[in-house]
Amino acid sequence: MSGFQWCEQLKEDELLKKRTGGAGSILHTLLHIADVEYSWIRAIQGLGDTIVDFEEYRSLTEARQLSDSFRKDIRSYFAEGLIAASDFTVSVPWDDEDFSKNEILHHIIAHEIHHIGQLSVWARELGLAPVSANFLGRDL
Numbered sequence: 448m449s450g451f452q453w454c455e456q457l458k459e460d461e462l463l464k465k466r467t468g469g470a471g472s473i474l475h476t477l478l479h480i481a482d483v484e485y486s487w488i489r490a491i492q493g494l495g496d497t498i499v500d501f502e503e504y505r506s507l508t509e510a511r512q513l514s515d516s517f518r519k520d521i522r523s524y525f526a527e528g529l530i531a532a533s534d535f536t537v538s539v540p541w542d543d544e545d546f547s548k549n550e551i552l553h554h555i556i557a558h559e560i561h562h563i564g565q566l567s568v569w570a571r572e573l574g575l576a577p578v579s580a581n582f583l584g585r586d587l
Contacts, residue, residue: 453575469562
């Protein structure tokens with residue numbers, strides 16, 4: 448089950464409620480995960496960063512549509528086989544260091560797992576079963 452699917456059981460006020468940790472709210476955390484992944488993949492491609500104004504996405508449907516559009520571009524990138532060349536470095540405008548493509552891909556995975564853990568804590572605070580951090584079988 449994806450984070451978006453899990454969120455379907457929540458009311459809008461729970462999605463937007465300010466919380467300790469994560470990116471501040473459940474919805475903002477989902478947007479943040481999608482934004483970070485997309486920004487790093489665009490950096491690997493040598494493309495500029497896309498700035499997301501989280502205030503423009505106030506519903507689960509809007510957030511999912513943004514994430515789905517990002518995911519479509521990301522899948523296209525991987526389908527082109529561009530993942531194979533991993534020995535080059537990438538510069539990004541939000542950091543002074545350069546990173547290898549492999550470092551970035553590992554960072555993207557660790558970043559999402561980190562936030563899945565935060566969502567898990569919030570789920571338990573709401574008395575709900577958390578989203579699984581298991582990536583096997585999730586078609587990601």
